[in-house]
Amino acid sequence: MDSRRPTGTLLSKGENARREPKWLIRIDYGRKPNGARDRRAVAFTGSKKGAERKLTELLAQRDAGLTPSPEKTTVAQWFRDWLKLHAAEGHLSDSGRERYDGIIEHHIIPKLGTMTVKQVRGQHITQLKTQWLETLKPATVYKHLVVLRQAFEAAVAANLIVRNPADAVQNPSVVRGRQEQRALTEAELRKLLDSAAGTRFDHPIRFTLATGVREGELLGLLWSDVDLKGRVINLRGTKSTNSRRSIEISKVMVDLLEAHRTAQKEARLKLGAAWPNTDLVFPSTVGTRWARRAFYRDYKKVVDATKELERPDEVKWHTLRHTAASLWIMRGADVFTVSRRLGHASAAFTMDTYAHLFKGQQKVAAQALDGLLRRA
Incomplete structure (x- = not known):
């Protein structure tokens, strides 16, 4: 040394x-x-x-x-310490940190936590993968394996182990091509909005339907990103360069946001100094960032309270984003506008996801020039 x-x-x-x-x-x-x-x-x-x-x-x-000793450092100790550092270095958003924490605490530590990092072999992870696949989707298991590989790779860099035991484990076969996602019908949407009326989810649901923002973008949105006079929402992005974008909003949405800000100011006055200066548009009841787990738990209550909703267990928050895009397309929005509004990496990705909705426009295109081309 x-x-x-x-x-x-x-x-x-x-x-x-x-x-x-x-x-x-x-x-x-x-x-x-x-x-x-x-x-x-x-x-x-x-x-x-x-x-x-x-x-x-x-x-x-x-x-x-x-x-740190390779002989004494357990998987539980290492993964928790690694996650703190990984998040502190800026590699994860707040929602990403919560997601990783859930994977580590609920799926990795209960199975491998008492083993030392040095004891873990590829066969242990393969067995764990097999157990996961009995109850989880292949895509979910793949995400769990990503966390395992990252944490063990950091252990290699820290000189705790010589090689990454997760490298020898194959990813589960994930079916290529996207399963058609759930989108709400207009009738279902009206029922959901009725259920949300008067709850904390009324404005977030309406805002998401109007803009198509992701859950992370919604919960991280600041008032400084909102230009009510110019009717524009400036998103700084949570995933990629493409997700950094500006979204135009209507007068209806401007009025909703103004009413929302007024109600928020009243709540802030009641709490006084206890309300943190986060500038969040959609914070928790005490002004902090809305915790992802609490957000989904309370949203599920709204969904469960919605009567005559088909397959309610499939109505996730992302369903609102998908529903918004579907309605835009059915009302004539072109693929490039939808792609830019959603912050997709490319218009090709948008087309692949919503191709079934654009089929109706083929007939319109096929007949567009009939009047000009028809022979007398």
Whole structure:
């Protein structure tokens, strides 16, 4: 190990939804056996003094030789620490962090948590994959395997293990081509809107139907992104460059947002200083970001309360986005407009997803020039 002992570094990573400071603490452990620098990082939430105390504590542990041990570090310990760091470094959105946390806590740790990272072999993950496929869809199992590979790859980089045990495991066969997604009929949509009236979901549902935004875009939308005078919503994007876009809105939606902002100001006055300055358009009841699990749980209550809704278990939040796009197309919107409005990677993707709705326009195109081409 190097004779020089750096003091480590403390980096500010902004604030979380509760306006608590986030920090990234980096410690230099010297050199790995291959000569590369052995740097490790720990995420910390709290005051700067608290982060400085944690830095001092970690340096003391390092100097005492208390480094992560491959023989002692369990899968549960490693995956939880890795997720904190992975999120602190900006690799995951808030909703992505919740999704990863759910996979780790409910699907990985209950099966592998007590094993040390070094004990896990490809056969253990293959067995786990087989168990998952008994109750989960192949596409869901694939997402679980992605988390496993990422966490174990980080363990390789941290010199805890030599190779990634998940690399030897094949992905489940996922049927190529998209299953036609569920879209609500206009009659079903009216019933859902009636059920949502007077609830916290009234405005979010109407906004999503008008704009086609993703759930993550809805929950992360700030008032600074909303130009009511210009009738434009500026989305910063949660997935790709294409998802960063501007969406025009109607006068009806402007009126709805103005009423929503007025109601939000009244709620903020009631809470006073307890309401955080998040600037969120659709926050929780206390002004923080609406937790994804609570959001879906409460939305399901609205769906369940909707009478005569066909296959209600299939009416997810994404169904609203799909319904919006379907209605736009059936009312004559072209594929490029729909693609840009949804933030798709390409018009080809939009066409592939909604091809069945564009079929009716073939007849229109086929007859478009009949009057000109018909011989007298």
